[in-house]
Amino acid sequence: MAAPVRAPLAIVLLALIAPALRAQEREPVEFVLDAMARHPIVFLGDVHPLAEPKRILADVIDRQDPAMPIDVLALEVASEQQPVIDRYLASSPEDTTLLLENPRTLRAHWGASAEYLGVYRAVWRWNRAHPGRAMRIVASDIRGWPIAPLTESMASGGFANRDEWMARQFAGFVRRNPGSRILVFMGGYHGLAIGGGEVTVGRSTARFERWFGGWLRDDQVPLYTILVDARQDGGHGATRVFDQLAASAVGRNFATVLTPETDAVERPMHDVRADGYRLGFWPERFALRHAVDAMIVLDRTTPITPVSAP
Numbered sequence: 001m002a003a004p005v006r007a008p009l010a011i012v013l014l015a016l017i018a019p020a021l022r023a024q025e026r027e028p029v030e031f032v033l034d035a036m037a038r039h040p041i042v043f044l045g046d047v048h049p050l051a052e053p054k055r056i057l058a059d060v061i062d063r064q065d066p067a068m069p070i071d072v073l074a075l076e077v078a079s080e081q082q083p084v085i086d087r088y089l090a091s092s093p094e095d096t097t098l099l100l101e102n103p104r105t106l107r108a109h110w111g112a113s114a115e116y117l118g119v120y121r122a123v124w125r126w127n128r129a130h131p132g133r134a135m136r137i138v139a140s141d142i143r144g145w146p147i148a149p150l151t152e153s154m155a156s157g158g159f160a161n162r163d164e165w166m167a168r169q170f171a172g173f174v175r176r177n178p179g180s181r182i183l184v185f186m187g188g189y190h191g192l193a194i195g196g197g198e199v200t201v202g203r204s205t206a207r208f209e210r211w212f213g214g215w216l217r218d219d220q221v222p223l224y225t226i227l228v229d230a231r232q233d234g235g236h237g238a239t240r241v242f243d244q245l246a247a248s249a250v251g252r253n254f255a256t257v258l259t260p261e262t263d264a265v266e267r268p269m270h271d272v273r274a275d276g277y278r279l280g281f282w283p284e285r286f287a288l289r290h291a292v293d294a295m296i297v298l299d300r301t302t303p304i305t306p307v308s309a310p
């Protein structure tokens with residue numbers, strides 16, 4: 001008797017995951033708006049080189065319900081930039097040169113972009129149209145980030161400590177502002193609510209216990225996390241769950257809640273490797289839906305549009 005033909009594991013996983021999630025697919029902006037209506041604090045992940053996450057966020061701000069508006073937008077911007085942001089939001093007429101001349105407000109180390117500027121402009125427009133329910137933008141990264149390390153150990157150690165410091169700072173803000181409806185916009189890894197990782201810069205390695213989302217969970221801060229994932233330089237996503245979903249969603253962008261079917265992907269995270277840099281995740285095996293609540297799958301993307309100071 002001939003041996004049975006075994007389907008590749010990726011095909012088996014896809015067969016398990018795709019039908020259950022396809023029924024739950026939503027348009028990304030509507031999905032985020034619905035999450036904001038149901039949860040006091042929502043984390044929306046960024047993919048730094050891509051325009052789409054910023055456009056989704058700007059559309060969320062434009063289309064939000066005036067009866068249940070977002071009170072605070074927390075950005076992955078170094079905290080010392082807060083006075084610049086406040087001056088911009090108070091400017092009349094709008095003065096974007098305040099941001100362009102301080103490109104750290106636009107996360108210049110990832111490439112200051114028209115799309116990130118568009119997020120600020122969406123808040124400015126909202127505030128002018130709704131002066132009684134104006135949004136705040138809070139620079140929620142640690143002071144001075146990104147640091148200019150003198151040694152490899154400073155670089156790895158700063159990375160390893162950063163999420164705890166950000167989370168402590170953010171948790172304090174939440175306690176000082178009870179009842180605020182908050183939307184957090186940071187690189188997607190920061191939203192992971194379980195596990196930690198190991199970062200290597202050159203010859204220096206540092207391990208960390210939690211990401212931003214995990215420290216907040218430990219501190220009893222409620223966080224509904226929407227991970228945004230897309231193809232990286234290597235052709236795969238940041239997660240293997242994305243790889244499976246995107247295989248049946250060619251050219252489509254959508255949001256979905258993660259269900260138990262995604263648990264079939266036992267090692268959900270791809271390590272990150274670049275020249276002289278590696279980021280690994282631990283534990284390697286866990287259910288992604290225990291670390292994030294939902295995912296926006298981007299299989300149709302465009303790069304950010306660079307801007308420069310005037």
